[in-house]
Amino acid sequence: MIDVGPRIHDYAIVGDARSAALISLGGSLDWLCWPRFDSPSLFAAILDAEAGGCFTIAPVGEFRSERWYAPDTNVLCTRFSSAAGEVLLTDFMPATEEAERRRLLWPERELLRLVECTRGETELEIRFEPKPAYAREQCSIVDAGALGLRMNCRDGLLVLRTQARLKPSGAGATARLRVRAGDRLDFSLAFATRDIAVLPPLGEACREKLDRTLRYWQTWASRTTYDGPYRAEVVRSALAVKLLAFAPSGAIVAAPTTSLPERPGGDLNWDYRFCWLRDASLTARALFGLGHRDEAQAFVAWLLNATSRSWPELQVLYDVYGRHPPEEYELPHLRGHRGARPVRVGNAAARQVQLDLYGEVIGAVLYLVRNGGSLDRGTQKELIGLGKLVCERWGEPDQGIWEVRGERRHFTHSRVLCWATLDGLLELHDLNHLKAPVAQFAENRALIREEVERLGYSEQLGSYTRTLGGFDVDSSLLLLPWYEYTGAASPRMRGTFACIHRELYAGEGLYRRYRGRWTRGEGAFGICSFWAAEYLAMGGGSLDQADAQLRALFRHANDVGLYGEEILPGSREALGNFPQAYTHVGLINAALTLEERATGHPSVAEPQPPQAAQQGEAYP
């Protein structure tokens, strides 16, 4: 393991709902893929501190740094302090409403880094070292004078404009300069793929973009209807999820990064810049529950569009446009995050079989319908087709929610999600949203339940089991009440929670996903830990227990409220790709369920027949 470079939780994210950048506590932009989340990187120092490429703005010598997001925004502020002076660095990608964006002459992509010396005097070091195409493409920087530093690469033109005089040398440019109280420097990094580039002006125009961006995020955050005791954490999570949504299609990527290790220095390194179906209903519930209907409807519309392409089979994941993701391959020239090889791009899980996905899609549609949406004839037919396929295949083994590579198994969670598929379709039928073959669906639903209760529950353990006939547990079983398969307070679920707590609890509110060959050395899963909080809130425990669990998990967020996929027990260190939409969705749902229990008011409307929901749009 190479012990250099910032750790995962040292990063914060800025973005524009199309792409995202990760910036370290030390002021280094170490990850940026333009023009899209899944484009090849321009900066990848997070995966190789030396060869990956970075854009650093930091004081020379010893300094302290602290950072925060401007309230209710995705504008990142970092303060560097030393005895001699203090500098404020403000990082953001300009954002505004889509309609306004279409009227403005803005670069295709832009990231602004605004420097202001607020006290004394500080010497700053600037290192601008873009390395396009995951540091595989050799490009040089050209100083075009007033037009900025230009780098022409295969994917487009990268331009850096600033008042600072950077000296180009080969593929990079550097500068050392002294700033005094009141001095301001702007760094505008812009990218053009296909069109003539827009070169943004500096100075006042940057402040105007900052004001516009602050207004945009604050207005968006103010639409969050949740007003419970965890509003700050919920809004931060909502802002993080919004950053991971791809605005042109409504898709939500699991995380903006690839190959951040799930165990320190290990090889559990995957590309998460795609959209998984396994958390579709959880995501739909979170967005609808927070009152972000536009994002929720766009997400479900993307989901229906993507799944219609592979119908009736469902893929585990899709790209932001609903296409098959690229083949997985390794980048051996990158040393990996703190030495964790290999670095992978693309994702082979796309070819796996997961039968739980069908339940997720139907669950997301149920949330749409519960919020006034309706289904057109084509969508109705497709959904019924999913149900028929589940009737044929529910007895088959699959790779399960955790995408276990290797031999397929009969996972209890997958079986229950098959049950949820048919149960959801029958509910949609009862609500007159579609005409399902009731007898076939009801019969199979009953058969699945009979099998799960017979083989998916161990009397000896007193718990539902990870696999049918198995003798171990899995945190995903905490979701059984969520899918309304069983009540949270039922004796079997209480026994299951007790068993999961006994087997998988890692202390400080954290739960592991399961124990197996693939999980050795990995951390506790953030989402599983939030599922535990939600399970308690649903009736598996008291309100106080749920509140304590949730508050314990808040302590594992990094300094700006972000979570990765996993947390290393005992160290509070984030592991895995970062930040992780799935974990933030878990936080939101747990908070919503707790609020529902505390107030007695559902955050998502009760199901309505289409006649009563005429205001809703048809999908897709």
Added chain:
Amino acid sequence: MTPNWGSWLLSGFAATLVLTTIEAGSQQARLTRMSIPYLLGSMVTAGREKAKWFGFLIHLVNGEIFALLYIALFHYWGGAGVWRGLLLGLGHAAVMLLVVVPLLPSIHPRMASQEQGPTVTRQLEPPGPLALHYGPSTPLFAILGHAAYGVILGVLYRLPAS
């Protein structure tokens, strides 16, 4: 000399469409970032998508107007044809690359100048010599597009029977 108006409209439209297709194709294949519709449309609006749409319409009209110049020369020479069209197309490309492109920053209301850089109103990247700022292949596709434009006019335009 009275032009064959119907033939002018038809051949001018076809030639402009092919020129636009070559430009758009090379742009989508990422061989150049040059976009004449965007350049023209951004003279009247700042919005990127709207500018491309306006620019496309302006480009079609421009194509017909330029076709009149070609046709005037065809009449002067007493006939059209592939070689005459090609010659005019290459000449057209040379004038665009060597004369019009360097003038663009001074006539385009939203284009930055090489010397002063961008301002609040002028932010579009200037083309640079031979439009090379828009990619090293830009002159090649500009020549190819205009040559095709000339050839199509030369082939399709029918001089009126005297």
